[in-house]
Amino acid sequence: MSSNTAQLNNPSIDSIISALLSQTPLQRVRVEEHLARQDELFWQRGERFCEQLLAFLERRGHGVDFAVDAYLAMCKEMLVEQMKFKRTGTYSASSQAQTLSDVYGVEDRMTRYMVGLSLSIFLWPNHYAMYDFFIRETGSLEDVRTSLEIGPGHGLYLVETMLAHAAVDARAVDISPASLEMSREMVGLFMPDNRVNFELADVFAMSEGTYDYVVMNEVLEHVEDAPGLLRKLRGLITDSGRVFLTTCANCPAVDHIYLYTDLEHIQRELREAGFRIESEIALPVEDVPREKWTQDRVGVNYAAMLSPAN
Amino acid sequence: MATEDRVVKVLASVLEIPSESVGPETSIDTVDSWDSIRQINLVLALEEEFGIQLSEEQVIDLLNYPIVLETVKDALGANA
Numbered sequence: 299m300s301s302n303t304a305q306l307n308n309p310s311i312d313s314i315i316s317a318l319l320s321q322t323p324l325q326r327v328r329v330e331e332h333l334a335r336q337d338e339l340f341w342q343r344g345e346r347f348c349e350q351l352l353a354f355l356e357r358r359g360h361g362v363d364f365a366v367d368a369y370l371a372m373c374k375e376m377l378v379e380q381m382k383f384k385r386t387g388t389y390s391a392s393s394q395a396q397t398l399s400d401v402y403g404v405e406d407r408m409t410r411y412m413v414g415l416s417l418s419i420f421l422w423p424n425h426y427a428m429y430d431f432f433i434r435e436t437g438s439l440e441d442v443r444t445s446l447e448i449g450p451g452h453g454l455y456l457v458e459t460m461l462a463h464a465a466v467d468a469r470a471v472d473i474s475p476a477s478l479e480m481s482r483e484m485v486g487l488f489m490p491d492n493r494v495n496f497e498l499a500d501v502f503a504m505s506e507g508t509y510d511y512v513v514m515n516e517v518l519e520h521v522e523d524a525p526g527l528l529r530k531l532r533g534l535i536t537d538s539g540r541v542f543l544t545t546c547a548n549c550p551a552v553d554h555i556y557l558y559t560d561l562e563h564i565q566r567e568l569r570e571a572g573f574r575i576e577s578e579i580a581l582p583v584e585d586v587p588r589e590k591w592t593q594d595r596v597g598v599n600y601a602a603m604l605s606p607a608n
Numbered sequence: 609m610a611t612e613d614r615v616v617k618v619l620a621s622v623l624e625i626p627s628e629s630v631g632p633e634t635s636i637d638t639v640d641s642w643d644s645i646r647q648i649n650l651v652l653a654l655e656e657e658f659g660i661q662l663s664e665e666q667v668i669d670l671l672n673y674p675i676v677l678e679t680v681k682d683a684l685g686a687n688a
Contacts, residue, residue, distance in 0.1 A: 323636040323671065324644040373644075374668050380648055381664040584645055 308345035310352050311420065317366045318421070325373065325421075332423045343429075344420040347454055350487040351416060354480070358409075365413055369421070372414030375552050383550035387595065389557050390550070394522055397553040398473070408476035411553075415516075416452035424581040424599040428544050429454070431579050432515075435603045437462045439511060439540060445469070446534065448501050448514040451477055453484035455515055460489060466511075468492075471499040502526075506533040511540050515601075518545040524556040528571035532606065541573065541604040549583070549597045560592040564600050569607070578602040611658075611684065615677050618657050622650045635672030654680060 315333065319326055355364055382390050391397050402408055419425045432455060436442075442463040450456045450470045460466060470485075472478040475498055482496045501514075512534050518524045524545075531541050547558035558564045561580050568575060582588075583597035591598060609617075619634065620627040623641050636642045651667050654660065654676070660683035662670075670676050 324642075324647055327640045328643055377644055377647065377667055378664045380644075381651060381667045384648055384652060385664075 308341050308348075310348035311341065311344040313362050314348055314352075314365055314417065315421075317362050318369060318417075321366060321370060322373065324377070328423075329421050332421070332426075340420070340426070346488075347416070347420070350484055351413065351452075353487050354483055355413070357483070364410075365417060368410040368413040369417045370414075372411060372418075376550070379550035379552055379554075383548070383595075389554045391553055391555050392522075394520070394555065397520065397555065401553045402474035402477065405476040408474055409480060412451050412477055412480050416454065419452075419454065424583060427579065427581055428515075428599060428601040431601050432513075432542060432544075433458050433462070435542060435577060436511075436513075439463070441538075442466050442511045444509050445511040445513065446471070446504075446509045448472075448512070449477070449517040449520075450481040450485075450513075451516075453481040453488070455513055456481065456485055456494065457488045459511070459513060460485075460492065460494075463511075469495045469497065471497045471501060471504070473498070473500055501534075502530055504530075504534065507536060509535050509539055511535075511542070513542050515542075515544040516546075518543065519549065519551075519554045519556050519558065522555055524558075525567050525571060528567055528573070532572040535606065537606060539606070540576070542602070543604065544599070544601040546600060547598040548595045549599070559595070561598050561600065562592070568602065568604060572607050573604040574607045576603045576605050611681060612677060614657055615654075615673070615680055618653045619650070619673060619676065622646055622653050630673060632674055637672075650676075658684060660684060 319329065322329070351365060352362065355361060379390060401411060419429050436459055443466060445459055445463070445466050445468045447456050447459065447468070447470045449472050456468065456470055460468060470478070470481055472481065478496055478498055485492055485494055512531055514531060518527060521527050535541055545558065545564060547560050547564060565575065579601050581599045582591060583599065586594055586596045590596070616627050616630045619630050623639050623646060625639060625641065647667060647670070650670065651662055655662060658680055660680065662679070662683060666679065670679060
């Protein structure tokens with residue numbers, strides 16, 4: 299349960315957390331410990347987001363229960379996928395055509411998935427740490443005039459980019475119509491006057507060398523050719539541009555395809571694509587010593603700010 | 609060793625709790641250490657201990673001692 303202050307001042311996030319904790323015994327202790335460590339800024343961010351999320355759901359005739367159900371369904375799916383991964387060492391999805399037909403192209407399923415994923419930002423320590431890292435890193439950039447976000451999903455990162463760089467000319471692309479619509483609506487709820495150009499498009503078909511800042515969170519593991527996507531990203535930024543991305547190693551999910559087998563695998567491919575790693579965080583999902591991450595195939599969440607290597 | 613005793617041993621080992629504390633009331637709601645990671649380890653440990661194969665979907669069902677015991681007995685019966 300959140301703090302008394304949160305209960306009094308943050309009705310949206312608190313209503314979701316209260317409903318959720320009573321239904322998620324597998325995560326209850328970890329989530330409670332995570333929430334107990336948070337400061338006022340966390341609750342402000344969480345309340346702001348959950349308020350918009352509930353407004354988004356209300357337009358569709360849904361409420362807190364829908365959000366909680368979506369999150370729990372996502373967690374159950376992930377647990378089953380983790381079980382499969384423990385046995386096989388591989389992800390169960392193998393092609394984008396498969397994930398497009400099973401997940402991205404199915405509106406109701408995709409919306410539920412994005413809602414569940416968005417809540418994980420405030421419920422999972424690693425996801426919140428990466429979100430916080432993104433805000434700090436994005437805020438420290440100068441002269442961001444043009445930005446591109448690939449796969450903006452729930453839209454929260456896109457909103458943060460625009461909060462940090464109010465004058466930015468922002469573009470957002472996605473291959474999922476349902477996800478793109480959620481991005482458009484969520485950003486619109488946060489910022490009714492935003493001028494983001496939302497497009498249903500494949501990043502591989504985009505022209506090169508035009509953006510000061512490209513954001514691509516939790517996309518790499520969803521494609522068949524992650525090295526090719528990284529090379530494409532490198533071509534999309536200007537010589538002084540930056541890329542912020544998140545991905546993960548050993549993190550099975552129903553729509554994850556490209557398996558990074560350890561942290562070094564991710565870092566190596568970033569460098570091979572022509573990037574310099576300016577800053578990064580790597581967060582294990584289990585309490586396992588660093589030297590055992592590779593051997594034990596520990597899940598690792600990763601976020602980095604990248605620049606052109608030359 | 610009886611099946612019940614072996615299930616107790618596995619639960620105690622995976623959840624890092626005393627064997628004496630495992631009983632009908634032992635569940636995900638009563639053991640704080642019983643989280644999603646230990647849940648996966650529990651399924652794998654049961655499979656190894658009993659030489660059985662559980663389905664991946666059962667990982668979301670085995671949330672208390674009585675269900676774990678019943679599931680193991682069913683699997684052993686199916687293998688017999």
